[in-house]
Amino acid sequence: MSGATSIGHHVLIVTTAGSFTVDGRRLTEPVDAAGKLAKLILWAAQRGGLQPIPSSGDHPIPARVWVVGGAARLLAGALDDHAGDAIGHLGRALAPLVDDGWELRGGTGKAVVLAHGSGSGRVVVEILAEQQPWLATGEESIADDARELGSRLGRWYAALGVLPGSNAAISGAVLADHIMNGRSGRRGAIVSEPGLLPAWATPEVRIQPAWLATIEQVEHEFQHCDELVCLTQQSPALASAGMLTFGYGNAIALEADAAAAAASATKRAFGLWLVELPAADDLNLPKMLPLPHPQMAPDHRVQAWLTTEDLDGLTKDVRDGGAGLSVEQLGVSEAIVWPHKARILEAWASRLREAREAVADDAPLLVLVDEAAASYLAALADPHMWTDEAMRHHFQPAWAASIAAHIRLRGRRAAMRISREYRVWPLYACDAAMVYGLGRDEATGTVIDLSDTHSRLGRMMVTSRAAVTDEVILSALMAETTSELSATLIEALDASAYLDHWAAERTVQVGSTEAGARTDTEDPSPGAAASKVADESSTNSMPAETDDQQARTMAKAAKTRRAGGAKPFTGGVPAAVLHTDGLWLPDNTRVELTEPITHVGHVAELAYRHDIGYRLSANYCERGQIWMTEEVCEHFGIDVKALAEARATKRGPLLHELTQDIAFVTDALADGWRLGGGGEDNTVQRLGIWTRVYREGSDRPGVMIALIAGMDTVSSTYGALTEEDDDDLELDSGKGMPVLAGNPSPAQIARRLQLLAGALGFPWKINGNVTAIDLLVQARPKTFNVREWKAEVLAPSTTAPPYGILDVERDYNWTRQPSAEERQCRYVHAYDRGGSYFAALSTLELPIGEPVHHRDGAKFDPRLPGYWLVEVPENHNWRMPYVLNPNDYQFNEPKWVSTPRVERALALGYDMDILEAIVWIRHGRVLRLWCERFSSANTVLDTDDPDAQAARRQAKVVRSTGLGIMGSDLLKGRPGYDPARRILAAAKANANIAYRFDQIGRRTDQWPVAALSDTVLYVSDDPDPQSAWPGGSETFGRGFGKYKPEGSALLADHLEFLDGNKYKGKKLLIAPDKWRELLPSFTHEGGQ
Structure with a gap:
């Protein structure tokens, strides 16, 4: 109750039951007339109550009498808390007090101020009457509960240092004014004027209008997803407001060359920029995301006003959420810039973040704090919210547009990252939320979690989830319009608070002449534009704004010199x-x-x-x-x-x-x-x-x-490689130059090298080893410079793998004899796991620095990368290869095993004691960004273009040899050398393969008959390897970690290789393309 105690001398609460202190102590009978209210105020003031509230500025804040619930009706008659004339209604009820010597004037928001007396005996009190107090969060039972309202009021004051207003937006504004007043006479930006804009300059204040993937795309995603999730940015506006710089002062209009020069300046001013957005179809943008700006059109150019944040975002690379545009491509023709800029809302945002932490365990108050932040920032663009003269400076539409742009880019950046890490795209997006359809994590069997792991505001977090049931699928398939389909998704998730699917009907269609776009009939000349800044009245101007005032605010500027220093080209x-x-x-x-x-x-x-x-x-x-x-x-x-x-x-x-x-x-x-x-x-x-x-x-x-x-042009002997060759080439040795495959012309070679560099963000150099390690240096977190990254994270390891660990840490080479029932099947199909090592490598925790050696054993911790000495248990499932003995050796002594294998064995039900352990306390996802480069290249280059396919295979050379060189003596003593990383990567791949074997077996009772590295063989009566795959469509395909056909054979012809020894029949399998030619013969009785 410290908060309540601190405001106990400044606030009284009036309910239908009487008047109360903030700690719930009853003072008087009900106050049902203005005269009784006046007596209460004077009585409380004489006894030390209703004292002015200390302020950070020069003038104290009036004390408050808070009239709530039914008491508001008793005092002023029926009133609407949201009515525009609520102040006048309350003022008329209190007007008789003027005859008794009271002064009556307007206060903050819906409040009025009563004052009486002079000198030391002067009493100034703010009267706030609310039938449904905002602090009650809509709960009728609390509207008349003085104790609970007083408690919430006290906790609010303790957390923020100010009293709340009559609604969320006003409460945010009160805090902003409190902070601004504290800057008077000190350092810091002070904003005292509204950020008025002319009628023709309307920046986009929407974050993301409702967007839906095509019905066909949604149906496709439903084929391999188990769950729908709503992924939302946490407090997105608050997260952005504290880190952005905003403009203030008298805005300046720039024309033509001056505007273009200002847009290209190294330190770009805060401003609005009239540009021509290119047609999206002309850009290399992902088809499974909404366009990067709400006003961009797919098939034609659109003129629009952008904020500086928009410019920064659109000029970022596509992989980072941008559009890959240059300022020159946007063709800036006019600008409105502000002479000063600062992080004006940084202290405001910090105070609210601290308040969130302080009230984290108080759910109602946390909701109120979040609502105050979000509502105030949204109201920055609403002129009708700030009609009070004392509140006009809160109208800042350019600030609101900048925040929306920042949130939009953060969401797109997250969507691009998720597409690289998990190869999934949103089905629906609205404002700061997106809906995804997700499958299961291959390692854990649980649905993929897209939530960010950090705790900073703005992080992506799953706010709701729903199983993809038959009813959901049926409803989606039967949807005839996008509105029906979006309604299906939102109803399934019960996420209307985050996803307003009716927003699509309220928003202006992209490419229209509304919402800031100008028609060709408007005067585009610089002279016309300049005159508009000074002369036109604004449709979003403040009420009662005079032409003279607006002319001063938007005065025409003198010519500015051209500034250089555009963003460096990469x-x-x-x-x-x-x-x-x-x-x-x-x-x-x-x-x-x-x-x-x-x-x-x-x-x-x-x-x-x-x-x-x-x-x-x-x-x-x-x-x-x-x-x-x-x-x-x-x-x-x-x-x-x-x-x-x-x-x-x-x-x-x-x-x-x-x-x-x-x-x-x-x-x-x-x-x-x-x-x-x-x-x-x-x-x-x-x-x-x-x-x-x-x-x-x-x-x-x-x-x-x-x-x-x-x-080494050996790969050129393969001629034009087909799709099936893609992962069949033995490239681990680094032999072969796929970019030289098929006797390409000189121009083709140059183009293939260009495609490879563009996809990886790094060029091929010398060989796969050099390229991989140099790329590893380049693909580092921004928190490290090159020297730190090489000295700390990539420092050459001095820890040799324990003796005998390669007895366990090796790829599968295993067969078993089919059962009598399995021998009745006609066919055997082999499947290859794509990018096997890379499928989970980006999320794998890898060692950094030196390990800790526990010679007397330790408790197993799956979070620690390391080696564990164990007595390997006997294999209790003969139908699949053993993750702790992949080559089926005879072990007579304890064996060293890596963390991923021990973790998977425990999950499969094996029990073992840790006799000794070597673990790394410091660890991280060292290869995450490196893997992202390859994952992105694998996707970007997966087209029908032969040159792109050649570049894609060259990227595989880099990733395959790169992972191998990390544990090779060729790299020993140099940055990047660490055998543990190579061992752990292979172990994780094998552990994931074991998980898939077990999952398929338990679900379908189909078990492998052979496994060789990342190849697995299943018997079947189905001649088509695709429909015969027992793992389901969600695990079938060409992506990393998915399985695709590698070869097939008649089981009778292949039985000799399924003998319980090492598998030696791979080369005798019939390739997928040739097998497809034979398929028609298998559909006829007796076909061979």
């Missing part, structure tokens, strides 16, 4: 290909060589001349690459035939011999060029497959010259 052209007919670029441009090329230095010069290089940040660019075709190599005297006949592993040394002292090299050295990495020997006179070429004494970075003739 990306670029990673490589060009030199052929006998010129230099080929990724866009199929052939650059004719106007000057002769006689040595390798001239080749390097091409990279400088044509701006070849891939920029990763403002301060770092990967060296440009020039790839030389075999024909060019031959032209410069390199024996291409000898290289082609040599084994791939011998081509590097052979190139050294073949290029030693040839003119193509020596002439470059004579011309001042140097080869290799420098150091003591700067007179290297030979080329490798990859050679850095640089000019001595130059500050320009070197250029990487790549000789295709020396590369």
Whole structure:
């Protein structure tokens, strides 16, 4: 009751039962007339009550008499708390007091102020009459409960330091004014004028109008989801308000070049910008998300006013929630900017966040705090809320639009991240909420949880969930309109508080001429625009605003100078290909060589001349690459035939011999060029497959010259790889260059390298190992710089895996003899688990730093990555491979086992004692961002374009070799080396596979007959491997962690390989495409 005690001398509560102190002590009989109220005020003041409330400003705040419930009707007659004339109604009831020497004037919100006397005896009291007090949160029983209302009032005051207003928005405004008053005479922004806008400048204040995926998309998602969830940002407006800068002061109008220059400035002003939003169909935007701005149209350009936050958001990369646009593409033609900007609401938001923490255990008060924050920020754009002269400065529509834009971008950024991590997209979105259809986590068997794990406001959290029942599916399938379908989703989730599906009927359709879009008939000239700023009256202006006042607020500005420093460009052209007919670029441009090329230095010069290089940040660019075709190599005297006949592993040394002292090299050295990495020997006179070429004494970075003739082009022998080849190539060794598959043209090679770099956000360099580790350095959290990331997280491990751990930590190689019943089946189908190691790698906790060694054992903790010494129990399920003994060895002693395997074994019902443990206390999802790059590339490049498919396979080379090199002695002593990470990744994959085997077996009584690494075989009477898959549609497909057909055979022909030993029949399986050709014959009786 400390809060109540602190306001006990400042507030009285009047109910139908009488007058009370805030702690519930009754003072008088019911107060049913103005005269009785006056006597109560003077009586309380004489006894030390109703004292002015201390203020952060120069003037104290009047004490309050709070007339609630039925007492409001007794005193003033029937009134409507929400009526616009509530003040006048209460004022008329109290008017007779003027004849008795009382002063009567308007107060804050719906309150009136009574004053009496002078000097030290002067009493000033605010009268607030509410039939249904806002603090009662709609509960009728509390409206007349003085003790409960007093308790809530006291706790509110203790948490926020001010009394609440008559509604949520006014309560937020009272707190804002309290903080602003405290800045008077001190440092800090003070806003005393409304942020008026002319009628033609209407920024978008909606967050996200109701949006629904197509009916076909929803039906598709329903095929593999178990649950609907509503994912909502927690207190989104409050989260954004405290971190954004807002403009204040007299706004300035800019025209044409001045507006464009201001929009491109390094430190962009807070403002509104008239732009032309491109047609969404012309942009590379995801189809399963709403458009990045509510006014954007799919098929035509739209003129709209954007906030600075909108500009910042739309110019971000698509993967980060933006539209990938540049300021130039938006064509800024006019602007309204404010001369000053500050985090005006930062202290306000901090106070409310602290209040939320203080009342976290008080559910009603927490609701009130959240409502005050949200309602005030929403009301910033509502001129009718701030008609009181003392409240006019709270009308700030540009602030409201900025907050909406920030929330919108945060939601899109989360949706893009979720699409990469879980490969799911929202079905419905409205304001700060989205509906998803989710399947089950492969490792745990529970529905995927999309909630953010941090506790900051603005985090994504699941607020409601519902099972996808037959009734829900049927209702969705029968929906004939989007309104019916959205109603189905919201009714199933019971989430109308978060998802208003009728909003679609209230909002302006995208691309209309309303909501800030201007028609072509309007005068677009700069002169007309400038005159409008000064002369036009505003439809959203404050009541009683004069033309003169508005002209001062929106005065026309003088010309401003152009400011430079746009956002640094990232990306670029990673490589060009030199052929006998010129230099080929990724866009199929052939650059004719106007000057002769006689040595390798001239080749390097091409990279400088044509701006070849891939920029990763403002301060770092990967060296440009020039790839030389075999024909060019031959032209410069390199024996291409000898290289082609040599084994791939011998081509590097052979190139050294073949290029030693040839003119193509020596002439470059004579011309001042140097080869290799420098150091003591700067007179290297030979080329490798990859050679850095640089000019001595130059500050320009070197250029990487790549000789295709020396590369391992074994994959090109496969010709044009088909879809089924995608994951069948044995790429773990790093052999093969899929970008060279199918004898591509020079332009195709350049384009494939460009596609790969764009998809990964990083170019191919030298080999898969180098590319993977350098990408691991690049794909780091923003909280780490390169030095910290390499020194702390990627520091080379000095902990060797325990002896004998590879007896357990290995991939499956297992078969069993089919049962008599299974032998009756006609077919056996093999399925490959896509991206097996990567399916759960992004969420896998991996070691950081040094481990702790528990030599006497320890309690198993699944959260700690590590190794555990256990007595391996006997396998109690012969129908599936054993996660603790994947190769079915005979163990005669305890074995070291990694965390994921122990966790899965315990979940499968095995029991074991921990004899010894090596665990890492410090750990994290070290590879999360690295995996996201590959997951995104896998999706982005999965098209029918042969060049994209080649780039996709090259990305697989990087991820496969990259994970392997982390535990290889080749990397030992260098950043990224950590055998534990490789072991834990493989263990997690095997644990997840074991989970799937067990889940399918228990559900369908179908068990595998063989397993080899990420391949599993099931017997079936169904000749079609897709419909024969026993795991259901949710686990079937080409995504990471899903299963797709790898081969099939007649069971009778394959029984010899299902003998209880290692599996050796994979190469004799019939490939999926050939098996499909045979399918018609299996549908006829006796077909073979």
